[in-house]
Structure formats: structure tokens, C-alpha cells
Amino acid sequence: MRTNFLLIAAFLMTASGVLSAGTIFSGVGTGYPAGTLLTTGTADPNFLLVANPAGTGAAVVINSADLAGSWVPDSTTDSWIGPYSDGTQTTQTGTFVYQFTFDLTGYDPASAVLSGSWAASDGSNNILNNTILGPTTTPGTLTSFNFTTGFVSGLNTATFFVSNFGPEQQGLLVNDLTLTANSVPEPGSIALMGLGLVALGFAGRKLRS
Numbered sequence: 626m627r628t629n630f631l632l633i634a635a636f637l638m639t640a641s642g643v644l645s646a647g648t649i650f651s652g653v654g655t656g657y658p659a660g661t662l663l664t665t666g667t668a669d670p671n672f673l674l675v676a677n678p679a680g681t682g683a684a685v686v687i688n689s690a691d692l693a694g695s696w697v698p699d700s701t702t703d704s705w706i707g708p709y710s711d712g713t714q715t716t717q718t719g720t721f722v723y724q725f726t727f728d729l730t731g732y733d734p735a736s737a738v739l740s741g742s743w744a745a746s747d748g749s750n751n752i753l754n755n756t757i758l759g760p761t762t763t764p765g766t767l768t769s770f771n772f773t774t775g776f777v778s779g780l781n782t783a784t785f786f787v788s789n790f791g792p793e794q795q796g797l798l799v800n801d802l803t804l805t806a807n808s809v810p811e812p813g814s815i816a817l818m819g820l821g822l823v824a825l826g827f828a829g830r831k832l833r834s
Contacts (some may be wrong), residue, residue, distance in 0.1 A: 656704025676717030707796035734776035
């Protein structure tokens with residue numbers, strides 16, 4: 626009988642699924658939105674060019690044959706994106722701003738981790754997770770980042786700032802962007818956990834008696 630109480634309590638605690646860890650997305654890259662590389666000139670739907678000193682337009686995949694020789698080469702899971710699909714040099718000085726938005730609804734923001742690596746051209750580059758500043762990078766190096774703070778409930782934004790001192794070819798490369806977080810239990814799950822705790826308490830009293 627005591628064993629049955631313990632088994633029931635264990636089942637209820639497991640079924641509650643309280644704060645179970647999980648991967649929200651992984652392996653996301655520029656020019657690689659859904660497991661398939663985009664073709665040259667295609668706009669990236671995940672990384673939006675929200676500030677463009679060169680004018681207006683989306684961030685598009687750059688032809689790999691037109692990449693500057695000093696840049697990190699494309700891979701099977703990422704491609705450089707920028708305001709132009711070819712080797713056009715951007716003469717306008719200023720900061721190009723790319724944004725990647727993700728949703729933590731249903732997850733505990735205090736448990737979230739956003740990681741990946743990035744490269745960018747021209748210089749003085751920064752990455753910002755909401756309000757938390759990350760590492761700078763260069764066009765010739767993939768720099769790793771790992772954010773564990775700065776997250777909020779609901780929508781979050783990772784912002785990539787890429788300065789241009791002109792004239793220079795301009796672009797952004799992000800590789801293996803991964804987000805993990807603990808899921809927040811539903812009210813029913815919390816009730817199950819409560820029942821599990823009650824069952825454990827009752828079983829403990831029976832063992833002592």
C-alpha cells in the first residue's frame with residue numbers, strides 16, 4: 626500500500642512537467658531560416674534590416690562569389706546577408722542595424738540562454754540582447770556569444786549593429802543561433818504537482834506510523 630502511494634506521488638510529480646527544459650530553436654543562421662539555404666538575392670525573413678544608411682530595402686543573401694577575400698566563408702548552414710546581393714561597396718557611413726525577434730511566451734525568461742556565433746563587416750560591431758551588450762566581432766572571425774540574462778516574457782530582440790566607414794562591402798553572418806529555456810507550467814500542471822506533494826506527505830505519515 627505504501628509503495629502504491631509513492632508510485633502515485635511520483636506519477637503526479639512527473640506528469641506536472643514543472644519547469645521542464647527545452648530547445649525552442651537551434652541551428653538558425655543568416656540565409657538559413659528553416660533548414661534550407663536561401664538563394665542569392667533572397668530576403669532573409671528572420672533578420673530584418675531596420676536601419677539602412679544606404680537607403681531602403683531588406684537584408685538579402687550575398688553571392689558567395691562576391692564576398693571579400695578576408696571574410697569568413699559561407700557554410701552549409703549560413704550565408705552572408707547585407708543591403709546588396711553582390712560586391713557593391715557601401716559609400717554611406719553609419720550603422721546598419723539588423724534585428725532577430727523571438728518569443729518566450731510560455732517560458733521562464735530567467736532560464737533562457739541564447740547562443741551562437743557571428744561575423745560582420747565593416748567594423749565597430751556590437752550585438753545586443755534586449756539591453757545586454759555582447760561581444761564585438763570582425764568580418765574575418767566567427768565570434769561566439771552566449772546570453773544568459775536580459776530576457777523578458779513575450780517578445781525579445783537580438784540586435785546586431787554593423788558600422789560602415791565607407792566605402793566598404795557591408796554584411797552580417799550569424800551561425801548556429803540556438804535558444805533554450807524552461808517551460809512555464811500550466812495551472813493544471815501546478816495542481817498535479819500539488820497533488821503529488823500531498824500524496825508524498827501522506828505516504829510519509831503512513832511510513833512513520
